[in-house]
Amino acid sequence: LNLYVTQTVEVQSPETQKTLAEMQTKNAALQEQLAVQRQLLRELETQLHESQRTCAQLRTQILVYEGEMERAQGQLEAEMQNLEEEKNRVIEEAFIRAESEMKAVHENLAGVRMNLLTLQPALRTLTCDYNCLKRQVQDFPFMLDKAIAEAKQEICQVISEVSSANQELLRKYKREMNLRKKCHNELVRLKGNIRVFCRVRPVSQEEQDSAEAKNMLSFDSEDDAVLYLSNKGKIMTFELDKVFPPQATQEEVFQEVQALVTSCIDGFNVCIFAYGQTGSGKTYTMEGVAEDPGINQRALRLLFSEVTEKAPDWDYKITVSMVEIYNETLRNLLGDNPSEKLDIKMNPDGSGQLYVPGLTEFTVQSPEDINRVFDLGHMNRATACTNLNEHSSRSHALLIITVAGFNSATGHRTQGKLNLVDLAGSERIAKSGAEGSRLREAQCINKSLSALGDVINALRSKHSHVPFRNSRLTYLLQDSLSGDSKTLMMVQVSPLASNMSESVCSLKFAQRVRTIELGSSSSYRRHENSSTSSSPTHDSVEVTQFTHTHTHTHTLIIPVEKAQMHRF
Ligand SMILES: Nc1ncnc2c1ncn2[C@@H]1O[C@H](COP(=O)(O)OP(=O)(O)OP(=O)(O)O)[C@@H](O)[C@H]1O
Numbered sequence: 153l154n155l156y157v158t159q160t161v162e163v164q165s166p167e168t169q170k171t172l173a174e175m176q177t178k179n180a181a182l183q184e185q186l187a188v189q190r191q192l193l194r195e196l197e198t199q200l201h202e203s204q205r206t207c208a209q210l211r212t213q214i215l216v217y218e219g220e221m222e223r224a225q226g227q228l229e230a231e232m233q234n235l236e237e238e239k240n241r242v243i244e245e246a247f248i249r250a251e252s253e254m255k256a257v258h259e260n261l262a263g264v265r266m267n268l269l270t271l272q273p274a275l276r277t278l279t280c281d282y283n284c285l286k287r288q289v290q291d292f293p294f295m296l297d298k299a300i301a302e303a304k305q306e307i308c309q310v311i312s313e314v315s316s317a318n319q320e321l322l323r324k325y326k327r328e329m330n331l332r333k334k335c336h337n338e339l340v341r342l343k344g345n346i347r348v349f350c351r352v353r354p355v356s357q358e359e360q361d362s363a364e365a366k367n368m369l370s371f372d373s374e375d376d377a378v379l380y381l382s383n384k385g386k387i388m389t390f391e392l393d394k395v396f397p398p399q400a401t402q403e404e405v406f407q408e409v410q411a412l413v414t415s416c417i418d419g420f421n422v423c424i425f426a427y428g429q430t431g432s433g434k435t436y437t438m439e440g441v442a443e444d445p446g447i448n449q450r451a452l453r454l455l456f457s458e459v460t461e462k463a464p465d466w467d468y469k470i471t472v473s474m475v476e477i478y479n480e481t482l483r484n485l486l487g488d489n490p491s492e493k494l495d496i497k498m499n500p501d502g503s504g505q506l507y508v509p510g511l512t513e514f515t516v517q518s519p520e521d522i523n524r525v526f527d528l529g530h531m532n533r534a535t536a537c538t539n540l541n542e543h544s545s546r547s548h549a550l551l552i553i554t555v556a557g558f559n560s561a562t563g564h565r566t567q568g569k570l571n572l573v574d575l576a577g578s579e580r581i582a583k584s585g586a587e588g589s590r591l592r593e594a595q596c597i598n599k600s601l602s603a604l605g606d607v608i609n610a611l612r613s614k615h616s617h618v619p620f621r622n623s624r625l626t627y628l629l630q631d632s633l634s635g636d637s638k639t640l641m642m643v644q645v646s647p648l649a650s651n652m653s654e655s656v657c658s659l660k661f662a663q664r665v666r667t668i669e670l671g672s673s674s675s676y677r678r679h680e681n682s683s684t685s686s687s688p689t690h691d692s693v694e695v696t697q698f699t700h701t702h703t704h705t706h707t708l709i710i711p712v713e714k715a716q717m718h719r720f
Pocket residue numbers: 352353354398428429430431432433434435436437541544545546576577644
């Protein structure tokens with residue numbers, strides 16, 4: 153390629169010129185190729201130099217490595233030598249140790265062999281025991297079945313013995329219960345079906361200094377059933393079941409009443425009436441005051457404590473209703489609408505019992521519940537009238553407590569009702585000089601108190617017809633006045649001189665009721681010093697009329713004046 157010849161040639165012919173041009177083009181192309189080749193050659197030469205330098209470096213490196221390898225070889229050999237020595241030493245030590253261990257194992261083996269020789273008899277015994285146990289285990293299900301069968305038989309026998317003992321106890325319990333009821337009834341019968349108490353209220357602070365306060369009533373220190381009354385210069389003696397003097401406390405009064413209250417737990421129906429003229433203390437005896445409650449509150453508290461004592465054998469539910477009878481209209485004092493009039497109807501369940509549709513009943517479980525119920529009743533009573541004091545004097549207020557019991561052991565059920573009645577004032581119409589609406593009120597009161605007397609009369613006389621329907625009061629209390637019910641009349645008496653004629657009427661009524669019940673020939677006797685001729689007339693016809701009555705009803709009656717209770 154370096155042999156290019158540059159020659160200037162004279163060219164004449166076009167062909168030659170063409171050839172020349174082509175040659176020149178070729179020459180240029182070759183020149184270009186030559187330049188490229190030269191460049192390539194330079195690069196190759198550079199690469200060659202580079203490779204040679206790298207080769208020299210690598211050789212140097214190899215020499216370094218070879219040196220290092222020789223050194224490592226030396227170290228390796230030394231290390232191997234060391235390891236060889238170490239190996240020999242360790243092998244030697246292991247051998248020595250193995251030898252001593254082997255020796256110990258030999259010794260142990262000898263011991264174990266020795267033990268084995270001694271354990272063999274024990275093993276034989278254990279094997280024997282095991283076989284024995286195995287046989288027992290095989291026999292166990294049969295023995296167990298047998299034992300279970302025997303135990304079952306014994307248990308069945310014991311159960312049947314216990315059950316028959318229980319039956320016997322139950323029979324005895326029922327017999328005792330019946331006996332108790334019979335004794336109770338007998339006691340009540342002996343004491344009288346109608347019990348009549350009298351309570352004289354104290355002279356108030358305001359009355360203290362007036363002429364009214366002079367001592368018209370006196371008591372017998374030896375006989376708490378006698379009351380002396382001085383009227384128009386004569387002294388009359390009244391004999392009742394019990395007379396409470398003015399100083400008698402609410403607690404003392406309640407103590408005499410509590411047996412009657414608790415009998416409703418045994419399923420008896422009980423009525424307690426407070427009877428007397430306005431201001432004689434009826435409401436005080438029945439309701440009392442906040443700091444010294446009367447029969448209503450004490451009765452509920454006693455019922456709570458009694459039923460609590462009987463738990464868990466007996467389960468009791470105590471419900472309370474409050475109604476008012478005003479002008480022969482029945483009102484629900486615990487309902488949402490106290491002005492709504494209630495009706496008394498025959499229960500559609502065919503039991504022949506009466507019921508009051510729409511009457512509210514509250515279940516009470518604590519003294520707090522009682523307070524809430526009483527508050528509601530009072531509030532409703534107050535909202536339905538303009539003057540509560542006057543209104544309460546002219547209406548009957550009834551607290552009806554139902555006690556339903558269930559004995560889960562015997563399946564026995566009981567239901568008793570306790571009716572606590574604060575009657576309207578018993579004063580005579582003539583004295584009050586009433587007209588218009590007052591006259592109507594007085595007539596209604598007169599009618600219902602007379603009806604109460606008529607009902608008691610008919611029941612005592614065993615009349616075929618008892619006029620329960622003659623008043624709302626007797627109709628409502630029908631269930632609790634008839635049958636083996638018990639009734640108590642609490643006759644309230646005012647100590648004031650101006651009230652003496654009303655007091656006489658009340659006490660005469662009480663006396664007559666008591667005479668009927670006891671069948672005695674004379675219900676009140678004159679004081680020895682009194683004039684026989686001028687004392688109030690004792691109606692011997694009425695007394696005779698009630699002498700032969702017999703009933704299981706127990707009643708405590710507060711006296712009703714003669715004019716109102718003329719049939720007595
Ligand atoms: N045993 C008593 N101890 C103290 N105060 C009594 C007693 N009895 C009645 N009182 C008082 O005498 C007043 C009249 O009593 P209470 O209101 O109970 O008579 P009432 O017969 O219910 O009259 P009403 O027919 O008007 O309702 C009351 O202030 C009452 O607190």
